[in-house]
Every structure is written in C-alpha cells, then in structure tokens.
Amino acid sequence: MSAVNELILSKAGSNVDLIPEIARHLISSGGKRLRPMLTLAMAELCGYRGDGHVGLAASVEFMHTATLLHDDVVDESDMRRGKLAARKLWGNQASVLVGDYLLGQAFKMMVDVGSLDALRILSGASAVIAEGEVMQLGAAQDIGTTEARYMDVIEAKTAALFAAAAEVGPVIAEADASVRASARNYGMALGLAFQLVDDVLDYGGSASDLGKDTGDDLREGKITLPVILAIQRGQEADRAFWRRCLEERDVRDGDLEQAVALMRSTDALADTVTRARDFGAEALAALDGVPAGAHRDALAEAVDFCIARIS
C-alpha cells in the first residue's frame, strides 16, 4: 500500500501549480484507500508477483478522486471528509479541470501496466459511474423515485468502481474466470453495502446521532434509500414535508430532526441497515470463490469494517 501511496503522490504532480495543490488536498485528506486495497489484495491472493497491481490500484484511487471533485461541483457541496470541499477553496472551474487531469493520469497509469483486460474493465467502470451520476441527477428532486431505480443508481455510481477494483486483481494475476467473477461479485456487493451505510450515516446512523457531517443528503436534495422507504411507508400527509425539502430544496431548522423522526417511525433507517448487512453477507459469501489466506481474511475484514461504521 505504501508503494500505491508513493505512486499516487508522484502522479498527482504537474508543472501546473494548481494541480498538485488540489490533488493533494484530497488525496492526503484521510480517504480510506478502500478501493485500491481491493485491487492489491485480490491480485496478491491470486499469486500475482509483478508490480502492475500497484499501478492499477493507484488508477482506481485517481478515478475515485476525480469523481469526488466532479461530484462536489454537481452537488454544490461545501464540505468533503470534514474539510472544505476543493470547489470552495479553488472554485468549481479548477475542480472540474483537475478532475479531468486525474482521470487522464489514471488512464495513463493503466496503459503503463499494459493489461488490455484491466483497461476494458476500468474504462467500462468510468463510463458506468458517469451514467450513474446522470441517473442520480434525474432522480434528484423526484420523491417518486423507486427503490429499484435507486439501486440502479448506486450500483452504477458507487458499486461499479468497487467491482472493477476487485476484478482487475485476478485479471492481472491471470486467474480463472470463476475467481474473476467471484472478485467482481464481492466488490459489487461490498460497494452496495458501503453506499447504503453512507446513506444511513448521513441521517446520524442507526442511533440517529445528529452530530457533524450529517444532513448533507437532505440539504442537497438527494433521494436515498432511507428517504424512499420513509416516503413509501409514511403517511400521505408527510409527502408535503418531503416535497418541500427534496423537490423544492427548502430545508429549514428542525427539518433534519423531522426527517429522522419519520425514518424511525417507519423503520426506514433500520431496514436500510438490514439491507446493507445482507449485501455484506453476499460479499463475504463471494469470497468463498477466491483463494484462502491472509489477504482473503483482510477482504473479509473490510466488509466488517464497512458495516461496523453504523454499529
């Protein structure tokens, strides 16, 4: 992982001053490096002995960082990982362009690794992620968004990169197709669990602890699974509240507490946690299809770590 970190820092460099400044702001701001870890562990458990997995892992992290930069612009977010969002510090323009730069660097690193199969998987993920974000844009401000549609959105915008990150490990190790499929299924299920946990955390977690870093989704008009379940199971009378907050984007003092109260009375948060746990179990089951050992244990722990954030 330290080789990945070194590569990330060196490839975030540029003679154009603004680029390393912005890239490092994000890269060093305590991201969990969960996605590149999947690539490394999956490659190593498949017996890979080269260093191409380091380049692929760094590419995955760059793709993720580029997405964060663009997301913050699209969502008009003020904060990211407890710090001011890059767009608040350097503007939307720089965030868009530095995101593009990181994406270009990601593809360059993949090309350096030289696996066309890995390139196919990661470039496919790149298009799918953007598709998911556009879908989410369409679903935003529509409180009629269905659960099925929401699952399509998060599969594309979040889980596809987890799946690709995991799959390229066995690919570069030239493992069997069945191992590759198991790795992909693991990544996909973990990504879905991860996103659902995030959705719950934004409303204070299952304990509804409304500390800092909560309420962003409500303020940004994002329709997530807890909201969908609360609307679906709630009273007709509550729809006016959701419509005002999420469609009219008029969020007032006390609205976050009101949203959480509606979610609790409908078990929306608890049931989202249950689904996250189900996807976590699916991820663990998929691990049966990859070779056993310390790296597989680490991948199992990643699932527990992800779920444990809400416990």
Next chain:
Amino acid sequence: MSAVNELILSKAGSNVDLIPEIARHLISSGGKRLRPMLTLAMAELCGYRGDGHVGLAASVEFMHTATLLHDDVVDESDMRRGKLAARKLWGNQASVLVGDYLLGQAFKMMVDVGSLDALRILSGASAVIAEGEVMQLGAAQDIGTTEARYMDVIEAKTAALFAAAAEVGPVIAEADASVRASARNYGMALGLAFQLVDDVLDYGGSASDLGKDTGDDLREGKITLPVILAIQRGQEADRAFWRRCLEERDVRDGDLEQAVALMRSTDALADTVTRARDFGAEALAALDGVPAGAHRDALAEAVDFCIARIS
C-alpha cells in the same frame, strides 16, 4: 467518415435519457470533424486496411466533445457553435457528467481497438489537455501573461489533441517512427494554427468584421495572443482598459470595438494571422515526411481550409 459518424452516434447512446440528448445536441451541431479526419487520413495514407482507425477517430471526437462540455462550464459560456451551450439548456451539472461519460466511452472505444501505443498517446493527450486548461485558468485574469506562456497553454489545450489524432493513424498502421513523428508534427502545427485563427476570428478576423460569434474571449476574460501583442506593444495608458475588461471582468458597450481598435493600431491581429500562417507552413512541411497520395492532399487542404477562415 460516415462509419465514424455512425459509431459516434451509437456510442453516444445510453439508457439514461439525458445522455444521448446532450451528446447529440453537440455532436450533430455542425462540428467540423477535423480531428477524426486527421486520424482516418493518416492511417489510410500509411496503408492501414483494418477498421481500428474508425474507433480511434470516434474516440478523438468524443474526447473533443467532452472537452467542449467542460470548457463551457469553466468559461461560463452561453453559446457554442451558434447554438445555446448545453449548460444553458441542461445545466452545468449535466454538462460535467455527460462530459465524463463521453470520456469514459472514448477510452472504451480505444480499448476495443486494442492498440496499447494508441492508448498511450491518447490518454497522454487527455491529461495534457486538462493541464492546459488549468494553465489557462491560471493565466486568465492576468494581463501580464507572456506570449511564451500562452503558446504553452494552446499547445496543451488545443494542439496536443490534433497531434495525438494525427499520430495514432501511423501508429495503428504500424508505420515507421519517422512517419509517426511527421504526423505528430503536422498535427501539432495545424492545431496551433487553428487556435490562433480562432483567436483572431473572435475579434472579427483580420477584417475586424464584428458580426455574431465575436467578443466571447473578451467577455470571458481570456488572454489570447492578439490581446498579449496589443498590450505588449500598446501604450501604458491602455493597460487600464485591458485590466478593467480582462482582470476585473467589467466589459461594457463599445469595449469590443475599442479592443479591436487597439489591436489594429498595434498590428496585433495581423501578426497573429502571420504566426498562424507560419504554423500552417510548418504543418505543410511536416507532410513531406508521410507517404504521398490523395489522403496527403486532403491533409494539405485541411491546413488551407483552416487558414482560409480568416482570409
């Protein structure tokens, strides 16, 4: 070229409605398809007989379209090719995300073609273009921008894609390194000529015909070569005018005419045209290094066409 257009339209598709809508708005809005033409002609004059050049040409056009979508957001442009800019019709958010989608699709198409060398060239161009745009952002609102710095900006943001588009032709045809270098030099010089012509056209061309589609650069605070030459050769007293327009972004009625008058009195427009012609001549000279024939003639005509826009 019709195969390229078909591929472009099919790969701009998506189940997410907004994507084809926005992509087609741009793709069908009368772009000159100059860049993909370079790829096709260069591949064919090198004797290439497969269909990989079609995929590469379509990738190049997608990279270009993605850049236009993001540029309009960054420049806060209202118009593009005489139509409302996508961001005015669908918003900045969709423009950022659909740009990302097209970039992902571009890489997918390149991977389908399967040439790692072509992938290296085009992914490199993708990072360089973004770097150029960030450089331009830094130079914007700085009337002290030097000519050398400006040439670095346009080499990166415009000419690098022309160079890459031309170079991947010989690359996929497996032509000699010298042919490949000539193709690249041709593209680079053509791209520089093209951008300088654009810069002049934005101030009405060498005839200073201030019809529609002029004045965007002044309104957007862009420091281009005509501006740099006018400031460098002008009176100290005129700097206050340029500072107000370009640094303070306070452009009033009559300012465009005033800018053009200052450019004419300093020969800034005429000398930018001269440099464009010089780069055009350099592009023609580079063509000596690629095999002769109808396709080479077409590439020579592309240079004339590009320069003729200001004649």
